[in-house]
Amino acid sequence: xxxxxxxxxxxxxxxxxxxxxxxxxxxxxxxxxxxxxxxxxxxxxxxxxxxxxxxxxxxxxxxxxxxxxxxxxxxxxxxxxxxxxxxxxxxxxxxxxxxxxxxxxxxxxxxxxxxxxxxxxxxxxxxxxxxxxxxxxxxxxxxxxxxxxxxxxxxxxxxxxxxxxxxxxxxxxxxxxxxxxxxxxxxxxxxxxxxxxxxxxxxxxxxxxxxxxxxxxxxxxxxxxxxxxxxxxxxxxxxxxxxxxxxxxxxxxxxxxxxxxxxxxxxxxxxxxxxxxxxxxxxxxxxxxxxxxxxxxxxxxxxxxxxxxxxxxxxxxxxxxxxxxxxxxxxxxx
Numbered sequence: 001x002x003x004x005x006x007x008x009x010x011x012x013x014x015x016x017x018x019x020x021x022x023x024x025x026x027x028x029x030x031x032x033x034x035x036x037x038x039x040x041x042x043x044x045x046x047x048x049x050x051x052x053x054x055x056x057x058x059x060x061x062x063x064x065x066x067x068x069x070x071x072x073x074x075x076x077x078x079x080x081x082x083x084x085x086x087x088x089x090x091x092x093x094x095x096x097x098x099x100x101x102x103x104x105x106x107x108x109x110x111x112x113x114x115x116x117x118x119x120x121x122x123x124x125x126x127x128x129x130x131x132x133x134x135x136x137x138x139x140x141x142x143x144x145x146x147x148x149x150x151x152x153x154x155x156x157x158x159x160x161x162x163x164x165x166x167x168x169x170x171x172x173x174x175x176x177x178x179x180x181x182x183x184x185x186x187x188x189x190x191x192x193x194x195x196x197x198x199x200x201x202x203x204x205x206x207x208x209x210x211x212x213x214x215x216x217x218x219x220x221x222x223x224x225x226x227x228x229x230x231x232x233x234x235x236x237x238x239x240x241x242x243x244x245x246x247x248x249x250x251x252x253x254x255x256x257x258x259x260x261x262x263x264x265x266x267x268x269x270x271x272x273x274x275x276x277x278x279x280x281x282x283x284x285x286x287x288x289x290x291x292x293x294x295x296x297x298x299x300x301x302x303x304x305x306x307x308x309x310x311x312x313x314x315x316x317x318x319x320x321x322x323x324x325x326x327x328x329x330x331x332x333x334x
Contacts, residue, residue, distance in 0.1 A: 001076060003037035006044055010069055018043050018066065021315040025234065025299050026206045039208050042179035042292030048072035049293065058328065059112050060289050062296040065323035066316070079178055081288065085132040089117040090286035091172065091253075093184075096275045096330070103271045105308040108330035109301065113181060113294065114287050115278075117172045122148045134283035136175030136291070142182065143171065144203060144211045151189060155199070159218045165192045172253065172278075173203070174291065180209040181294040183232070184276070186246070186253060200246050202256075206232060207295050215244060228260070233302060234313040239263050240271070253278040300324035308333035 007015040019040045050064040051071060093115050098108035116138065118131045124140050124147045131138040140146035145154060148169050155163035166189055173185035182205035188197040199219050205211040212230045217223050223244040228236060240260050247255040255277055259270035281287070299314060304324030306313025314320060325332065 001041070001073075003041035006041040007037070009073060010044060014069055015040055015044070017068065017316065021299060021320070022208060022295070025302050025314045026208050026232070035208055039179045039292075039295070042290065043296050043299075044069060044292075045072075045078060045178070046290060046292035046296040048076065049078065049290070050296070059110055059297075060287060060293070062293055062300055063323040063326045065296070065300055065320050067319060078290065081134055081136055081177055082132040084134045084283050088131065088133050088283065090133075090135065090281040090283060091115045091117070092279045092281050092287050094277050094279060098273045098330070099305075099333075100269065100271055100273065102266075102268045105305060105333040106331060107305060107308070107333035109328065110330065111294075111298075112287060112289060113174055113183065114281075114289050115172050115174055116286075117170055120146065120148050120151070120169045120171055124150070131175075133175050135286060135288065136177035136180070138171075138173065138175050142176055142180055142209065142211060143173070143185065144214055145169075145171075145187065145201070151187060151201070154201075154214070155189070155216065158216055163191070167191065167193050170197075171203075176209070177291055179291040179295065181207050181291045181298075182209045182211055183207060184256075185211060186256065188253070196251055197248070202244055202258075204230070204232065207298050209291075215242065217244075217246075220246065220248065225261075235302075235305065236260070237262070243270070252280065297327060300327060305333045 019035050023035045046062055047064060047066045047069055050062050053061055093113045095111045099106055114135045116133045116135055118138055128140045130140055145151045151169045152166045168190035170188045174181050185203035187201040189199045191198040200217050202215040203211045204213045215223050215226045226242045228240040241263055243259045245257045258274045260272040261270050300320050300323045303314050303317040303320035306317055307321040
């Protein structure tokens with residue numbers, strides 16, 4: 001079903017209610033506040049899938065929560081991933097999110113995000129499609145840098161003319177299948193035809209799809225005190241800063257460690273600590289997880305944390321929070 005067909009089926013009022021809850025959960029800079037119809041439709045489809053597969057809560061399936069929506073049409077069939085064109089490296093990236101003891105409510109959970117690794121072309125493709133993969137499409141418009149020349153330009157601007165020797169760039173990121181959960185992307189840059197990466201760039205984004213902010217490292221060392229400068233969740237402040245470290249195993253990413261701090265920094269360390277492990281997969285073994293499912297689960301978790309804080313973090317929080325609490329947690333927010 002197309003987004004327009006889904007809106008006609010559920011009704012405009014219900015469709016707009018889902019749009020509102022998404023936009024409130026991930027309100028960033030004005031340029032990134034729009035929630036497109038595809039994202040709304042994908043979240044509705046996630047609710048339909050949750051109702052069809054009601055079982056023990058897991059990290060790959062949201063509990064049903066949006067009771068105001070009708071059930072899926074009898075003939076409804078979820079969209080299939082495109083036929084893979086090329087041989088790509090995939091990863092199940094497993095992120096351990098922990099709110100610190102100082103950050104109320106102290107809580108933690110595991111999140112799973114399938115990602116694909118592709119080599120960027122020297123120049124952006126004319127048709128905007130970077131790759132057709134087993135987990136969806138990789139489009140130029142979903143990335144802030146979509147070619148080697150763009151990365152070369154950004155790195156020379158930031159770190160000097162020596163970076164004109166960039167010869168290869170791989171990007172590891174979520175793909176788009178109707179919608180896209182764009183929380184994190186990783187560029188690995190290679191200079192002077194070297195076999196191992198010489199630098200990396202983190203690409204931070206939103207659950208609604210857009211990539212918003214680049215965090216470059218001049219080499220493979222730690223990124224230190226980088227201003228957040230966007231709002232990935234309702235609990236982030238623009239004045240927060242990030243530290244990040246990437247651990248490699250040869251040419252393969254092994255672990256990405258990201259910490260978020262309030263400024264000025266205080267005793268007790270980071271407010272949020274995220275460990276992202278990269279588990280190599282193939283087209284056959286990578287977890288097939290619809291982006292809308294991940295978005296609905298994230299909204300349910302935001303509602304549960306907001307409920308524990310006693311503040312309104314998201315629209316429809318009263319119906320989303322119980323579903324969020326039913327999800328698996330390392331430390332449930334209370």
